[in-house]
Amino acid sequence: MDNPKIWLSSPHMGGTEQKYIKEAFDDNWVAPLGPNVNGLEADLESFLREEKKIAAVSAGTAALHLALILSGVEAGDEVICQSLTFSASANPIVYQGATPVFVDSEPDTWNICPDALEEAIKDRIALGKKPKAIIAVHLYGMPYKVDEIHAVAGKYSIPVIEDAAEALGSHYKGQNCGTFGPMAILSFNGNKIITTSGGGALVCPDEGLKKRAVFLATQARDQAAHYQHSHIGYNYRMSNICAGIGRGQMEVLEERVAQRRAMHAFYTEVFSDVEGITLLKEPDEDYFCNHWLTAILTESFEQREALRLAMEEDNIESRPIWKPMHLQPVFKEAPYYGGGIAEDIFDKGLCLPSGSNLTDTDRDRIRSAVMKFLNL
Numbered sequence: 196m197d198n199p200k201i202w203l204s205s206p207h208m209g210g211t212e213q214k215y216i217k218e219a220f221d222d223n224w225v226a227p228l229g230p231n232v233n234g235l236e237a238d239l240e241s242f243l244r245e246e247k248k249i250a251a252v253s254a255g256t257a258a259l260h261l262a263l264i265l266s267g268v269e270a271g272d273e274v275i276c277q278s279l280t281f282s283a284s285a286n287p288i289v290y291q292g293a294t295p296v297f298v299d300s301e302p303d304t305w306n307i308c309p310d311a312l313e314e315a316i317k318d319r320i321a322l323g324k325k326p327k328a329i330i331a332v333h334l335y336g337m338p339y340k341v342d343e344i345h346a347v348a349g350k351y352s353i354p355v356i357e358d359a360a361e362a363l364g365s366h367y368k369g370q371n372c373g374t375f376g377p378m379a380i381l382s383f384n385g386n387k388i389i390t391t392s393g394g395g396a397l398v399c400p401d402e403g404l405k406k407r408a409v410f411l412a413t414q415a416r417d418q419a420a421h422y423q424h425s426h427i428g429y430n431y432r433m434s435n436i437c438a439g440i441g442r443g444q445m446e447v448l449e450e451r452v453a454q455r456r457a458m459h460a461f462y463t464e465v466f467s468d469v470e471g472i473t474l475l476k477e478p479d480e481d482y483f484c485n486h487w488l489t490a491i492l493t494e495s496f497e498q499r500e501a502l503r504l505a506m507e508e509d510n511i512e513s514r515p516i517w518k519p520m521h522l523q524p525v526f527k528e529a530p531y532y533g534g535g536i537a538e539d540i541f542d543k544g545l546c547l548p549s550g551s552n553l554t555d556t557d558r559d560r561i562r563s564a565v566m567k568f569l570n571l
């Protein structure tokens with residue numbers, strides 16, 4: 196085929212992944228524990244700094260479920276969650292039998308709005324239900340308004356769980372995303388900035404909490420020769436084979452961030468003379484975005500769809516922004532605070548191919564498709 200598919204974001208191996216996998220096979224560490232799991236955790240700890248402890252698990256979703264359990268979220272509780280996000284940010288709230296309370300975005304970072312957040316907290320407290328936790332997302336790698344969000348959360352003493360699934364390598368005022376809250380989660384799914392094929396991590400504030408997370412993630416086995424359990428456990432630990440992929444990927448993480456940011460710079464140039472189309476970009480120099488995906492805002496839903504279909508015609512994948520959770524059929528009963536910002540971004544927003552493995556030929560095809568669409 197002369198126009199092979201250009202993907203939104205596909206896996207990009209660095210070259211040393213198979214060395215770590217081979218070591219695992221040679222030593223028969225084909226299990227959900229082993230040297231690669233420990234090695235990946237150590238690599239992530241030294242990358243993130245701030246003396247965080249990492250528990251590598253089977254998925255970002257599993258990490259978020261553990262974060263909620265470790266925050267004491269139980270059946271009947273309420274948890275605040277950014278509405279404009281992937282469903283995996285909200286589903287674990289329901290796994291715990293708790294209720295999500297969704298909050299709108301602000302237009303600068305597209306992430307949770309500090310004012311709507313405070314309104315939600317005040318109203319839930321007035322209704323006699325103080326939220327147990329806040330899930331804030333660094334969407335598409337863009338840091339949320341860290342100072343403002345943590346100030347509001349601190350005022351009411353509610354822990355923030357950072358969903359940094361899309362934001363490994365992003366930072367705010369020089370501090371890495373994933374280190375602002377007491378806990379954070381990362382994802383290494385196949386489409387993320389680095390991958391373990393499938394996997395995730397829980398960022399913990401200390402060794403004690405990490406131990407607790409690993410205990411829960413390995414079926415909650417009490418100390419005994421026989422199998423004894425005083426808690427419900429989960430099978431959430433990361434495979435040592437997957438962790439081997441992750442160790443190879445960590446060697447090229449900085450390079451992948453630079454490549455994704457170069458894609459954003461490419462689109463900035465492509466759309467520089469186009470009236471009415473804007474990119475999601477860093478609001479000021481405090482923000483450093485890994486630009487996991489480059490996202491644009493078009494002028495209307497119709498224009499967004501037309502551009503998406505025009506790209507599809509040349510076998511180029513693009514995708515609407517995450518549909519806000521408060522508009523999802525499955526969450527239609529959940530409370531929502533804010534206005535129409537997330538909804539407007541959903542209507543007009545489009546994610547463009549952003550992979551670190553895209554070539555000059557791919558970029559030429561993307562540019563041509565956009566130019567043809569704009570009649571330029």
Ligand SMILES: *Cc1c(COP(=O)(O)O)cnc(C)c1O
Nearest residue numbers: 254255256281283284360382384
């Ligand atoms: C990918 C993603 C997750 C879930 O991670 P998995 O590893 O796929 O379970 C959670 N939140 C956001 C915002 C994501 O993009």
